[in-house]
Amino acid sequence: MNPKQVVDKKLKKGETGAAESNSGIIIQKWKDKRDVLTLSTKHTDELLIIRSGNNIELQKPAAVVDYNKHKAYIDLSDQMKSYATSLRRGVKWYRKLAIELLIGSALVNAHVLHQEVANEKMSITKFKQEIVNRLLGFDVDQHTHSIFEDHQHSLEDVGTNNRRRCAFCYEKLQRESGRAHAQRKTPRTKLKCTSCEKYFCIECFFQVHKRTK
Known part of the structure; x- marks a missing residue:
């Protein structure tokens, strides 16, 4: 419990008060525009002299200075995760959490490591596209091709209101379980092959139009 x-x-503004527990936890109260309370096992209650943007000397607790210094990296990480985000509306919170951790935080960390190790500057969006290409087994020049193109075949998004059954899924389900079952269970998609004039899921499109390398 925090000591009263x-x-x-x-x-008053700029003043501070602190206490230390038997286990070495320091609680510190500092008055800025409002009261700021910190808990730390790393910092003492010392005040550091820093310069503000107006080149004015200010005194701030070491814990606050450290926090302000390192929170910028969190803000930058959140900003990078927002680019080409994969999060969509849904009622199952754990799916969003998994996507956020795997496709958000993990990819941002991988992007930073890639730039450090390869000494190559690359936008986070292009990095994500490269990851997708490698996972799908493609080696595509991003400047001249789209990952959805396959020679004369390419996918077109015709909009949610024009969705149709995936041709490949329908054919497979019809062959396995009959026409009635296929009509009920075939997923609908808004992606249409501009050459075949048929609708496909992304996975089915690449399976039907396999690349020749």
Whole structure:
């Protein structure tokens, strides 16, 4: 429980008060525009002199200075995750969490490592596209091709209101379980092959139009 002599202490702007527990945890209260409470096992209650944007000297607790310094990396990570995000609306929160961790945080970390190791500057969006290409087994020049192109065949998004059954899924289900079952179970897609004039899921499109390397 936080000590009342620190939490309830009345301070003027720039003043501070602190206490340390038997286990080495320091609670510190500092008055800025409003009261700021910090808990730390790393910092003391010392005040550091820093310069503001107006070149004015200010005193701030070491814990606050450290926090302000490192939170910028969190903000940058969140910003990079927002580019070409894979998050979509849904009622199952754990799916969003998994996507956020795998396709969000993990890819941002991988992007940073790639730039450090390969000494190559690359946007996070292009990096994600490269990951998709490698997972699908493609070696595509991103400047001249789309990952959805396959020689004369390419996918066109015709919009949600024009969805049709995936031709490949329908054929497979009809062959296995009959026409009635295929009509009920075939997933609908908004992606249409501009050459075949047929609708396909992304996976089925690449399976039907396999690349020749």
